[in-house]
Amino acid sequence: MALRDDRRARRPAGPARATPPANPLATWSEPTGPGRPGTTTRAAALARGGMPAAVPGVRRSGPPPTGRPAAPVRAGTPGSSAPRRRPDPRPMRLAIGASGAATLSALVALIAGTAVPATAAAPPAAPTGAGAGAAASARHVTRYVTLAPGQAPPAGAAATSRPAVPAATPRPTVAVPVAPPQPRPQPVVVSSQSGAP
Amino acid sequence: MAAGTRAAAAAPPAARADSAPLVRSSHRGRAMGGRLGIHLALDAAEGLPRRARHDAVLVERRVVAWARILTRHDPASALMRLNVDPRDPAPVGPTLAAVLAWAADAEAMTGGIVDVTRLEERLAVETTATGGHAAPGGHADPVAAGAGPAGADPRGWRIADGTRRRALVSRTDGVRFDLDGVAKGWLADRALRLLRRYPGAVVDADGDVAVRVAPGDRWEVGVADPRAEGALLAVLVLDDGPGSPGRGRRRWGVATSGTTVHRFGRGAHHLIDPRTGRPAATDVVQATVLASGAAVAEAFAKTAVILGSAAGLDFLDRAGVAGAILLLEDDRVLALPRTMEFLG
Numbered sequence: 001m002a003l004r005d006d007r008r009a010r011r012p013a014g015p016a017r018a019t020p021p022a023n024p025l026a027t028w029s030e031p032t033g034p035g036r037p038g039t040t041t042r043a044a045a046l047a048r049g050g051m052p053a054a055v056p057g058v059r060r061s062g063p064p065p066t067g068r069p070a071a072p073v074r075a076g077t078p079g080s081s082a083p084r085r086r087p088d089p090r091p092m093r094l095a096i097g098a099s100g101a102a103t104l105s106a107l108v109a110l111i112a113g114t115a116v117p118a119t120a121a122a123p124p125a126a127p128t129g130a131g132a133g134a135a136a137s138a139r140h141v142t143r144y145v146t147l148a149p150g151q152a153p154p155a156g157a158a159a160t161s162r163p164a165v166p167a168a169t170p171r172p173t174v175a176v177p178v179a180p181p182q183p184r185p186q187p188v189v190v191s192s193q194s195g196a197p
Numbered sequence: 198m199a200a201g202t203r204a205a206a207a208a209p210p211a212a213r214a215d216s217a218p219l220v221r222s223s224h225r226g227r228a229m230g231g232r233l234g235i236h237l238a239l240d241a242a243e244g245l246p247r248r249a250r251h252d253a254v255l256v257e258r259r260v261v262a263w264a265r266i267l268t269r270h271d272p273a274s275a276l277m278r279l280n281v282d283p284r285d286p287a288p289v290g291p292t293l294a295a296v297l298a299w300a301a302d303a304e305a306m307t308g309g310i311v312d313v314t315r316l317e318e319r320l321a322v323e324t325t326a327t328g329g330h331a332a333p334g335g336h337a338d339p340v341a342a343g344a345g346p347a348g349a350d351p352r353g354w355r356i357a358d359g360t361r362r363r364a365l366v367s368r369t370d371g372v373r374f375d376l377d378g379v380a381k382g383w384l385a386d387r388a389l390r391l392l393r394r395y396p397g398a399v400v401d402a403d404g405d406v407a408v409r410v411a412p413g414d415r416w417e418v419g420v421a422d423p424r425a426e427g428a429l430l431a432v433l434v435l436d437d438g439p440g441s442p443g444r445g446r447r448r449w450g451v452a453t454s455g456t457t458v459h460r461f462g463r464g465a466h467h468l469i470d471p472r473t474g475r476p477a478a479t480d481v482v483q484a485t486v487l488a489s490g491a492a493v494a495e496a497f498a499k500t501a502v503i504l505g506s507a508a509g510l511d512f513l514d515r516a517g518v519a520g521a522i523l524l525l526e527d528d529r530v531l532a533l534p535r536t537m538e539f540l541g
Contacts, residue, residue, distance in 0.1 A: 192421035
């Protein structure tokens, strides 16, 4: 009789307890629902109603900033040889900045809208037919986006690190159908379920 | 105990060119609440199998004695005394220690699918189905009678060497063992070792079969079809001849597990999925595994049923079993491709 020490230490984690391998791609999930709690990201705010007032670094309105003073114009002196004034670059900078922000918000909204897989809307399979009806009526509203390496989830979002493909997903195994055995004398030994007649 | 012994003077169909022909002796009895078959192949030169019959009876008595230690149906068994023993660690005898050690190995081999600590869940299913108590809500739903998901299950146990042939079992509070899923295969293998003086032998422990093939001999093991009594899904031919798919292997184990015999109502059966604590929701009605021993085959067959056909076949393929035959709920019969080499 061979006994082993420390069975608990050797006890492996079951399939449900298996630790998935580290995935360089982290995902953060964001529960949504009435009021969409947690969707206070800047990009989401931009997608909903344009640029919020609290966006740092971007001005929405107000008087143009005062820069260098304009050169005095001397009237009544045609043919003067004063140097030609360059156009003020600030309005153009504001226009380019605003269009860039709008483009960025549109892209973020597009990516967030397509990142929800089709399976996320499907309820998990019920173990039996008894609970299938109740499970089918549930509406799964979990949404998530995949963060690239180096990106951080926004404040208030729950970040998880899970592989995109579960490690327990079985690879396809080739199985062949078995034809009924030819008529023959019953074997002396028959393997059956325990308790079978 | 209803037992009978008969000797077959006719030689098996396999030719034995290099030795004397074999005769076979079969003994049938009961143990573990089911049938016990002991079949021996011995050289005809040794005379009629009178001694073989005697040895078969002795082995049957040993199997019955082991089963009394390991059963959960007798409060006086060593197993049930362990289940109520408040000591931690609790001492156990060598037979129970050996089976628990194998149970720990089976748990490791199957990734935790074979779990011998699921007695409470199984009793809940059985008790609910037999009217012992109703499920919450007033409806007897055996499927919902399990203890629920085991994601944060703190149960654990271990076995260590003790003194004077006693081992020590440590377990967390509430752990109670049920060896029904690992004991019969272990008993078949253990009984086969007692018959090592015979060139060939088969021990059929209520469907879990341990086989040792004599040189040049062959045994045929049928796979029962649970849909019709007496019908077979397939016949596995285990031989030791040239070109044998076993490539010289002489020790085999064939075990079958399924959900059709021990049923307690719609969707409720005795195979508890440790991931949910409930009867496994599976598309596999019955799984038969051909492996190197009956204990291994029993553990793998049970795992295939619990995992379902896709994951179960993948698991068996990666485990390297010699063969596997699965009967699915849509009446399809699938097998690993290498099983075809053994089909008669």
